[in-house]
Amino acid sequence: MITGLTWLLAFQVVGEVIVRVLDVTVPGPVAGMLLLFVFLRVRRYGDDGSIVRAGSALLRHLQLFFVPAGVGIVAYLGVLGDHALPIVVALLGSWLAGLAVVGWTAVGLERLLGKPRDDLGRAGEG
Incomplete structure (x- = not known):
């Protein structure tokens, strides 16, 4: 679970850095989510991976957001x-x-x- 959350936060940070360096008008988390999508598609990540488990756990508690x-x-x-x-x-x-x-x-x-x-x-x- 911690590994998956670390990956999710890392993609958010990378997205934020890319947005700030390139000075584009897209929010950093959106760019990070796009990078995460590409990563998951390229690696053919399974449903049992740590990123998917962490994302599912966050979705179960979506109302808290x-x-x-x-x-x-x-x-x-x-x-x-x-x-x-x-x-x-x-x-x-x-x-x-x-x-x-x-x-x-x-x-x-x-x-x-x-x-x-x-x-x-x-x-x-x-």
Whole structure:
């Protein structure tokens, strides 16, 4: 378990170093996660490896990672209350924009690939 956690943290640190050296706008942990993905794919890492076991253990306790966010919301409740309208507008606007982009992307890919959807209630036929 400690070995797996060490590997996970090492990839995060390497990602952070690469991002800072290259001065790119990607978060370091994201770059580290990409490097970890490539590493696991190249080595054909099995499900019984220490990295996979450590990652699975972290995923079992994923709900604990939401505690700092909840504490932040409670700590800044006054600020959130003062700026509730812009926050709600930004949340709804970004949600709608994301929904539209995903929809347009799906339709564009269907047209590009020539594979129309077949989910219009024809499941019972045949």
